């Protein structure tokens with residue numbers, strides 16, 4: 627494992643924003659990941675793991691300690707899952723947004739077909755994972771098509787594709803805790819919530835996970851993936867961004883303000899903020915829950931814009947929008 631110093635991190639993020647990593651390494655294998663964690667522990671430095679960099683904002687002042695780009699990529703179809711397991715479509719905490727629905731594309735029979743366990747390392751890119759598993763005639767993750775990033779980041783935030791959540795598909799996982807000990811856990815460990823998992827709190831590093839996939843209709847799954855990407859492309863910016871900036875509001879908040887949808891974008895739009903620009907950061911015109919980097923944006927432009935949005939939305943609706951993106955480094 628090679629360790630470099632003072633490497634600019636902006637190119638490792640979809641926002642294309644951010645300062646330097648004090649220490650930097652790329653993990654290509656499980657051993658690299660373990661070595662990186664050991665190095666950080668031995669030198670008593672903070673460890674920061676970055677997957678696809680699609681849900682983070684890195685400070686202009688950079689990040690202290692060791693930043694590791696996770697490129698550990700392995701996929702193994704382990705075989706049939708004979709256990710009779712009921713996979714919930716856990717929607718209890720899911721707030722339907724205005725923009726990303728695809729109820730018409732869901733394969734309602736899929737979860738009743740034969741289940742398979744697939745072991746996937748945390749650095750595997752989601753698009754690659756979807757294509758590879760479909761190629762092996764397994765379905766279930768097509769609903770996350772068009773979402774950038776790695777499996778590690780996806781589990782960290784329990785990503786949502788329409789009303790499907792990645793957390794529902796996790797059978798077990800291997801993690802490393804802060805002391806460098808390897809632990810094996812099952813789904814309950816993660817305490818998956820809306821844009822949330824226990825990884826936000828305990829700073830464990832995900833090494834790999836066993837996913838439950840299905841012998842569903844590959845044709846239908848391919849159609850879903852294709853159509854879903856098409857629909858997302860109509861809304862998502864082509865300029866650098868980090869996806870949705872804020873979490874959607876709860877059903878209770880929606881009722882109080884009598885909003886037609888839970889979408890944070892709706893609140894931002896109705897606070898008159900579409901197109902609002904600070905430095906190189908702009909509220910995206912087509913979908914107000916995105917901030918785009920219109921060129922040379924600093925992290926401080928983004929955080930200033932986030933503050934203005936929060937203030938204006940609060941003034942109008944008395945609701946505090948909670949950022950979905952993760953801030954890294956000193957702000």
Ligand SMILES: Cc1cc2nc3c(=O)[nH]c(=O)nc-3n(C[C@H](O)[C@H](O)[C@H](O)COP(=O)(O)OP(=O)(O)OC[C@H]3O[C@@H](n4cnc5c(N)ncnc54)[C@H](O)[C@@H]3O)c2cc1C
Pocket residue numbers: 640674675676677678679680681682696726748749772773774775776777778779780781782783784785786787788825830831832833862867868869870952
């Ligand atoms: C254009 C666009 C569209 C998007 N659409 C969606 C969408 O439809 N639904 C949705 O839910 N999200 C969406 N996102 C957000 C984002 O893509 C997801 O949250 C993604 O899963 C993040 O993965 P990543 O590998 O890029 O994580 P990163 O941004 O690299 O990291 C995010 C967090 O996860 C942690 N992390 C990463 N890997 C590990 C690991 N192995 N172990 C422990 N912690 C780890 C990081 O330390 C960081 O705190 C979108 C983003 C963009 C830019």
